[in-house]
Amino acid sequence: MTKLLEWLLGVSLIGVAWGLVTFDLLDLQLPPQYRELAWPMPVYLLVAFGCYSLAAVGYRVATFNDCEDAAKELQAQIKEAKEDLKKKGLKMNHISLEVSHVH
Amino acid sequence: MASRRGNAKTGEQADKYSVLLPTYNERENLPLIVWLLVKYFGESGYNYEIIVIDDGSPDGTLQIAEQLQKIYGADKILLRPRAKKLGLGTAYIHGIKHASGNFIIIMDADLSHHVNTLPVKRKEGGYDLVSGTRYRGDGGVYGWDLRRKLISRGANFITQVLLRPGASDLTGSFRLYKTEVLEKLVEQCVSKGYVFQMEMIVRARQLGYTVGEVPISFVDRVYGESKLGGNEIVSFLKGLLTLFATT
Numbered sequence: 001m002t003k004l005l006e007w008l009l010g011v012s013l014i015g016v017a018w019g020l021v022t023f024d025l026l027d028l029q030l031p032p033q034y035r036e037l038a039w040p041m042p043v044y045l046l047v048a049f050g051c052y053s054l055a056a057v058g059y060r061v062a063t064f065n066d067c068e069d070a071a072k073e074l075q076a077q078i079k080e081a082k083e084d085l086k087k088k089g090l091k092m093n094h095i096s097l098e099v100s101h102v103h
Numbered sequence: 104m105a106s107r108r109g110n111a112k113t114g115e116q117a118d119k120y121s122v123l124l125p126t127y128n129e130r131e132n133l134p135l136i137v138w139l140l141v142k143y144f145g146e147s148g149y150n151y152e153i154i155v156i157d158d159g160s161p162d163g164t165l166q167i168a169e170q171l172q173k174i175y176g177a178d179k180i181l182l183r184p185r186a187k188k189l190g191l192g193t194a195y196i197h198g199i200k201h202a203s204g205n206f207i208i209i210m211d212a213d214l215s216h217h218v219n220t221l222p223v224k225r226k227e228g229g230y231d232l233v234s235g236t237r238y239r240g241d242g243g244v245y246g247w248d249l250r251r252k253l254i255s256r257g258a259n260f261i262t263q264v265l266l267r268p269g270a271s272d273l274t275g276s277f278r279l280y281k282t283e284v285l286e287k288l289v290e291q292c293v294s295k296g297y298v299f300q301m302e303m304i305v306r307a308r309q310l311g312y313t314v315g316e317v318p319i320s321f322v323d324r325v326y327g328e329s330k331l332g333g334n335e336i337v338s339f340l341k342g343l344l345t346l347f348a349t350t
Contacts, residue, residue: 065243
């Protein structure tokens, strides 16, 4: 089953459950509190998911590692590589490699 | 085809890693990549070969590759060029045909990492596939501004929600595969470009292959190469939705 179908199935199931409770489709005579709680649930869930998404992405951006050491190490290795390759006879017009700086 | 690699499966010492390097106009990056690979594989003692798949680069990449072959030996540097730019998937198929290793490492020619972290992790967990991730552990990036980080994390979040891929970084292309696993996956995957990389991991999970991860430091080597404009974002979303609907 594709992810799309999984989602459609999940949403349908939740939708049916919500519809059954909110509109009392099976004539279950549920207490009114259930219906009052169920009715705005879809909106609540969407808002809750939206907040979670913002928080998660915000947190992940804030904790995104900056690899200063790796960049320095690479700079040093580029130098070493150029010299070593020249010694070994590599002929190039120029090797203008640089680690790109913060844009 | 399995018999060709039959000997390689009999013991850990017999493991061999074939690095596939599809190149297009990488005249300047290629020597550095090769130098780093030789250095790290040399230090770690792993058996390896590097297969350069140049798609007819007009900047002379192939000539540089030939010089590197003279320096490091034709058993370590294999040249399997193609006439013109034919795309990543076919480059992998082409490379696999000439690979003698039982493991294949793929990497973009403009990235550089400690390549030996991949085999080490794989051995630890016996994985079918090991993927480099920027988002976990001490993985990370260098020189990215807020905008780029936001887009990257945002896109990854959407990807995780929609595809639940079981891997933290889908758009990376620093990976190690068991050769037969890569063969199987390339057969199944139909997307192009980096969506192809995403599809590989999604399909791998579906087929029940085990996926390990290692943190990697992504350092942009080429000055100013930031490809996150509006077009990129739109095509990413299109690719993501296609995967969502078809996998």
